[in-house]
Amino acid sequence: MEKGLLEIRIHGRGGQGAKTASQFIAESALGEGKHIQSFPEYGPERAGAPMKAYARISDKAISNYAPVISPDVVMVIDPTLMVSIDVTEGMSDKGILIVNTPKSADDIRKELKNYKGKLYTVDATKISIDTVGKNLPNTPMLGAFVKLTNAIPLDAVKKSCKDKFLKKLGEEKTNATINGIDMAYEAVK
């Protein structure tokens, strides 16, 4: 990892909000005075099709416009993807892998081959159903991301969330979403 640069890759399926999650991370970091990038890997966009989104956070201006190939952090929004995709591709031993699953980190590690980096799990799906009543695991995953990376303050993410959702979803649902972020922050291990 280049000093002062954090590269993030998010695995999800079309419609699960991987792109939105990468944008939240980037926008929250921008609010902290960082240079940011956020972009999805575009393709034939179909709900349910595997897709990736990327984010970069840096102290300096970012000029690399290529997709992230050696991520520092990888988030897996949908664990079923791990059957067909090597989500650890390009990660070093210092990498941080965060998986949305009810399983423990030890269980997931057994399913992965040759991954020696850090591994954490959080049941973001359950949290989202408990809080907003729908399977929208992307926002709770942000809580886990903040806790494990310290890349941005929790309040910054919550503020981005509020800015984005308050008008669109109303106060009740926005608060529920933010509550989910808090819960995942506490629950991830």
Added chain:
Amino acid sequence: MSRLKSAKEIPIGGLIDEAGSSRKFKTGDWRSFRPLIEESKCINCMMCDVFCPEHCISVKEDGKRGEIDLDYCKGCGICANVCPVKCIKMEEEAKFIK
């Protein structure tokens, strides 16, 4: 024929920057037949002017037909064709050359 202008002398984009410049383009020398009007037969209906592609038949202040402007008349013969009383005859232009 007047001298053609250079690239520096003409407006940009091929645009024509004055109104009514088509007056400068005299089409009368295209003519090989000349319309002649038999004044006594003419009923001043002005059909000839309505159909004239050059609009070269004038209308007088009293609303009656005036002269044909031979600077612009191409000799197409449409006026002779549409005249309801057939008072316009197309005569060979060669006859008028002195």
Added chain:
Amino acid sequence: MYKDGRGGKVHKMSKTTAMTGAESAAEAMRQINPDVVAAYPITPQTAIAQNFANYVANGIVDTELVRVESEHSAMSCCVGASAAGARVMTATSSAGLALMWEIVGVAAGLRLPIVMEVVNRALSAPINIHCDHSDSMGTRDLGWIQIFSENAQEVYEHTLIAVRLAEKLLIPAMVCQDGFITSHGVENVEIFDDEGVKKFVGEHKYPYGLLDIKKPVTHGPLQLQDYYFETRSQQIPVMEEAKKEFVKIGEELGKITKKKYPLFDEYEMKDAEAVIVVMNSTAGTTKTAIDAMRKEGKKVGLLKLRLFRPFPYKEVSDALKHVKKIAVLDRSVSFGANPPLYSEVKNGLYDVKYTGKLHSCVFGLGGRNIFVEDIIGVFNRLLDGKLKDHDYIGLREE
């Protein structure tokens, strides 16, 4: 005071937000507040027209937005409105620009200062929605100014320059950005305050407006063997002026942005033994590669063109003539001929009797990714003398 088109927040001087290239183009259009915009949706341009349509619908701009039935109609509408004296903008990509082609030439021939955002996307077939430069390159000889942009920030600033440049010289201008990579990638964009920008852009005073009844004009008459040649020839010297004006107007914008807008950027060129010439987002990726290689003591540099039309032959050749090894990276091809950017660079180097080694590399067609590692590979092969005269990056040749 700054009134943001998105959040309605009031700021002073400038504001840095997270924006895509499409959003920054629409943001420039908001500040320019054109009289007429006519556009037809096409991926990935749609995001520009969509964002701008929001501004129109919300009354943030007073533009007449014309929703046409094709790009051919979009440009036709722009031509009519521009000839009437309006400040006119549009946006397109790929097949849209191809369908527009006939009228793109008309706009230039009639000397109408239309500004068009082009979000670069590959041409069919095979059908593909991703980035390459074959769409813009297909229109390179039609008489438009073409400005290429590395990132969303440059898209914003180049758009402001393009309006001034087009209206000053009465030449249409396109501002190009990489499809998806720039148009849909979110990054830091600094938007300068409305008042300053509006003052910079100024009022469009078109001298031959169709609606000026005191000065009647005819646009687009027939010109045959007698005058066509003269009229067309007028487009040649004025393009030369565009180079000087681009720099001059850029200096004026620089007073607001505190930045420089040269014809091309030179990055680590001073002592460089090997240089890559490239346009748009890949220039950014090349900078990252150079930073990494410089740390290892390798003397590598970049020449990034902003202005492709008019092409600054002399200036580029002067900057490159002492470089021993050059690779020109084209994101398009010219079948049966040299790739466009390589071709121009080579043309210019003839005049300075260049004796170094010049290579052509075609990359990224149809959005094929180009990584920092690829660029480092090109530099290393260039330095080791292993790069072919005509090479490819990221192509499975065998």
